[in-house]
Amino acid sequence: MLADLFPDPMSASPAHPIDLAELDRPQIEQAVADLGVPRFHGTQVFQWIWARGVADFSRMTDLSQSLRTRLEERFRIATPAIETRQVSSDGTTKLLLRLEDGRHIEAVYIPDTPAQTFCVSTQVGCAMNCAFCLTGKMGLVRNLSAGEIAAQVRVLAHATGLGPSSFNIVLMGMGEPLHNYDATMKAIGILTDAKGLALHPKRITLSTVGVLPGLEKLAQEPLMPNLAISLHATTNEQRDQLVPVNRKYTLEDLIETCKRFPLAKRRRIMFEYVMLDGVNDTPEDARRLVRLLSGIKAKVNLLPLNEAAGIPFTRPADDRVNAFAQILVDHGLVVTVRRSRGRDIRAACGQLIVEGERRSAGQRLGTAL
Numbered sequence: 498m499l500a501d502l503f504p505d506p507m508s509a510s511p512a513h514p515i516d517l518a519e520l521d522r523p524q525i526e527q528a529v530a531d532l533g534v535p536r537f538h539g540t541q542v543f544q545w546i547w548a549r550g551v552a553d554f555s556r557m558t559d560l561s562q563s564l565r566t567r568l569e570e571r572f573r574i575a576t577p578a579i580e581t582r583q584v585s586s587d588g589t590t591k592l593l594l595r596l597e598d599g600r601h602i603e604a605v606y607i608p609d610t611p612a613q614t615f616c617v618s619t620q621v622g623c624a625m626n627c628a629f630c631l632t633g634k635m636g637l638v639r640n641l642s643a644g645e646i647a648a649q650v651r652v653l654a655h656a657t658g659l660g661p662s663s664f665n666i667v668l669m670g671m672g673e674p675l676h677n678y679d680a681t682m683k684a685i686g687i688l689t690d691a692k693g694l695a696l697h698p699k700r701i702t703l704s705t706v707g708v709l710p711g712l713e714k715l716a717q718e719p720l721m722p723n724l725a726i727s728l729h730a731t732t733n734e735q736r737d738q739l740v741p742v743n744r745k746y747t748l749e750d751l752i753e754t755c756k757r758f759p760l761a762k763r764r765r766i767m768f769e770y771v772m773l774d775g776v777n778d779t780p781e782d783a784r785r786l787v788r789l790l791s792g793i794k795a796k797v798n799l800l801p802l803n804e805a806a807g808i809p810f811t812r813p814a815d816d817r818v819n820a821f822a823q824i825l826v827d828h829g830l831v832v833t834v835r836r837s838r839g840r841d842i843r844a845a846c847g848q849l850i851v852e853g854e855r856r857s858a859g860q861r862l863g864t865a866l
């Protein structure tokens with residue numbers, strides 16, 4: 498079971514040569530140097546994969562023919578295959594990707610937000626089981642490896658033709674990134690490596706329900722992405738119902754951890770707040786939210802619910818959303834309302850679900866933590 502959740506890229510057999518897409522730059526340099534050639538050839542291979550998006554050794558034209566042949570014999574570069582591509586009327590594009598073991602994930606390109614944004618998954622399914630999220634209905638099927646997380650960016654860049662400095666990444670697809678901590682951080686390391694895509698960490702946003710041991714570790718990391726917290730409620734009673742991980746890591750502890758979280762100059766923690774009609778969208782909720790966030794460098798992103806069959810909530814009317822936002826603004830908070838994108842192709846927040854995968858190896862909160 499554990500081996501299934503954490504595929505080990507280094508345990509390669511001749512039939513399954515080592516997957517270089519799973520390795521960070523120093524590891525690729527070492528793996529190539531182990532062939533008895535200078536280390537910089539490993540750097541070149543890393544550049545081909547991550548800076549130029551080339552996953553085929555025969556196209557690595559600055560390497561000798563004999564080295565290319567030896568690389569082919571020893572290594573492979575796994576790249577998820579695009580099984581379907583759906584384009585929304587607003588330009589949002591959702592890719593259904595097939596992984597090497599036949600599992601599926603979704604990755605989304607959201608144009609003009611105003612930036613170009615790639616929304617990337619960190620798990621097949623999710624164990625968090627938030628009451629309003631379709632991905633949660635799948636349970637957790639398995640963690641993605643670092644290579645599988647980072648590869649979504651390679652595939653999206655290729656599919657959209659966008660170059661490295663022209664897109665942002667949000668870890669807001671399927672899965673809970675801090676429930677797959679090591680692979681997520683290794684993927685961030687690969688994506689930010691100066692010899693690869695060289696993405697600035699501030700172009701990456703990690704969104705979490707607040708798995709506190711993960712947040713504590715993240716606070717120590719040298720490479721710090723932007724942080725978004727899926728808050729969604731202002732009392733433990735309510736959050737226990739909406740975001741079940743709250744039963745383990747309470748609202749007070751989450752807020753305390755956010756207060757201590759180190760932030761670079763001019764950066765803020767984004768608090769996401771899904772709006773459910775008549776449930777968490779009253780003026781009292783807004784005022785409680787203001788009190789909770791006082792003393793934190795915060796901004797609030799309101800997410801009017803994306804409705805779906807099987808989700809037992811409705812989206813509030815716009816004037817209710819605006820009234821809620823106004824209370825926050827009146828108390829000095831920076832507030833944005835997330836425009837829902839790609840709803841017609843079920844690519845909006847909380848709508849990612851791969852039908853065939855659900856329940857297969859599903860693990861729900863309770864057993865998973």
Ligand code: SAH
Binds near residue numbers: 804
């Ligand atoms: N597991 C991480 C990453 C998911 S990010 C997290 O929870 O933060 C996706 C964001 O969309 C989260 O804030 C999530 O709570 C929110 N979301 C989930 N379902 C939604 C829905 N139906 N409508 C609007 N937002 C939703």
